[in-house]
Amino acid sequence: MGGSPSSTRAAWNVHVAWLCIGEDSRRVEDGDIQVCEMLARYVPVVAVVTKARSDQGFRDEVQRLLPQARNVMRVRALAETDDEGHTLQPRGLTELVDITMERHSTRGRGRTSACSRSHPGAPCR
Structure with a gap:
């Protein structure tokens, strides 16, 4: 990687966090809530x-229990x-x-295309 040492370090910083929750369990643990709250102080959480x-x-229940998450995505x-x-x-x-x-790319400022495409009508925070 090229660039100055400080720009190289910045490229390795965490910019977004994924908090994964298995749909099979049908529950959000207290630890999940705490991790989301902690991470959201520093980076956007999905x-x-x-x-x-x-x-x-x-999905709606996860959104309700993790209000700091910028979005909730269902994947398989x-x-x-x-x-x-x-x-x-x-x-x-x-x-x-x-x-x-x-x-x-927006560091959480934008709430545009990808969010509205993935869940039309759902709140994108």
């Missing part, structure tokens, strides 16, 4: 609901096939990267 299969209001990294042969395709990864890059 709550990531992993293994997304059936929301049933869980791998395709899954259930016992009846129905396949759930990966979802949300592109939008998560878009949100992350947007948060990094």
Whole structure:
């Protein structure tokens, strides 16, 4: 990497934090809340609901319990096939990267395209 030592160090700083919560558990732990509060003092936080299969209001619950999170994204990294042969395709990864890059480039000032694309009508903070 080129550049001055200070710009090189800045490139390695944390600019956005992902707080991952498994959708299977259907709960946000006290530790998750504390970590989110601590991280949000320093960087924008995106709550990531992993293994997304059936929301049933869980995304809204995560948003309610983690108000410091700038957004809540539901993702499924791998395709899954259930016992009846129905396949759930990966979802949300592109939008998560878009949100992350947007948060990094604006340092949390903007609430534009990627957020509204991923959850139309949902609050983007």
